[in-house]
Amino acid sequence: MNVDIGENGDNVESVPTTTQRNKLARAFQYHLDRSAPHLLRRWLATLGLAMVYTLRVYWVKGFHVVSYGLATYVLNLVMGFLSPKVDPELEGIDGLSSPGRESDEYKPFERRLPEFRLWYSITKAFIVSIIMTFVSVLDVPVFWPILSSYWVFLFVLTMKRQMVHMVKYKYNPFSKGKRRYHGRKTSPGSGGITGNVSTHQD
Template sequence: MSEGDGVGDSVHGKFFTWLGQIYQSWLDKSTSYTAVWWVVTLGLSCVYMIRVYLLQGWYIVTYTLGIYHLNLFIAFLSPKVDLSLMEVSDDGPLLPTKQNEEFRPFIPRLPEFKFWHKGIFVAMVCTFFEAFNVPRQIKHMIKYWYIPFTHGKRRYKGKEDVGKTFAS
C-alpha cells in the first residue's frame, strides 16, 4: 500500500468526488436564478405536502424536514461574523476607513441558495420507502403483538424442576 491509499483514492471515492464536483459546479452556475429556484422549491414543497397528505403517513420525516428547514433559516438570519467580537467604538461598529474596504453590515452565515437543495429531495425520496413511515410501522407492531423493548415483555417460564437431582 502506498501512503496515498484511502477512501478518496478508491474507484468509488473518485466517482463520488467527481459527482460532487459536478453537483457543486451546477449549483454555482444556478445561483443567479433565484426566482426560478424559489418557484421550484415552493413547487416541490407543495408536491411533497400533497403526497404526504394523500398517503397519510411519513409524519416523522415531515417533522424532521421542518426542523431541518428551521435550522437553515436560523443560520440564514445569523451573521457570518459575530459583531460582538469585532472592534467596537462607543457608537457601534467602525465604518471602513480605506477606499478598497467594503461596508457590509450583514453577511448571512448561510447563503440563500443553500436552502434549495437536499432537504426536500431527501424527504421526498424517504416517502418511497415504507421503513421511514414510523407511525405505520408502530401500528403494524402493535397489531401483531411485536414489542421490541424488554420493558413489559412477557417472559415464559418452564415447569419447575421438582424432581431429584442426580449426582455424577
C-alpha cells in the same frame, strides 16, 4: 472474463469507477454553479419539490415524524440565514465592533448561512424527505396535532429570540448593498445655498 488483480489484491476495475464518479461530481458541480445567478428559478423549483412532498404526505396520510424533522431542519437553516456570521455578543467580549455600533467604515451584513447554501440545503432536505416517504418503516404512528403544536411553539420562541437579538444589536438581515451618498442639491433662487446631505441604505 478475466479481471486483473493488482499487487495488493485490488480490482483494477475500481479505477474507472472512481474516474466516472469524479466526472459525475464535476458535472454536477458545474450545473450547480451555473444555477447560482437564477435565484427565482431555483426557488420556484424548490417550491415545486415542497408541493410534491406536501401532496405525497397528504396522499399517504402519514410520515408525520419525517415532516416534523424536515420543518425543524428548515427552521434551523432559516435562523442561520437571518443570523450574522459573527455573533455580536462574542464580538463584544473580544472588544471588536458589532453590527449595531457606529463606525467610520460601513460594513454590510454578512450572513452565517448564505442564500445559495440555504437554497441548496433546503432543496436537498426536500428530496431526501420525498425519498423517505417511500420507506414504510419511517411511517411511525404518532398523534400529529401534538407535533404540530410543539413545532409552532418552537417557531414562535425561536423567532422571538431572533427578533430580540436583532433589536439589541441593531442589525437588519434584509438590508443589502452600500450606503449611497447624494450630493448637495441647490434649490432654484437659493443663490448657491445647499441643503443637507442625505444618506440611505439600499
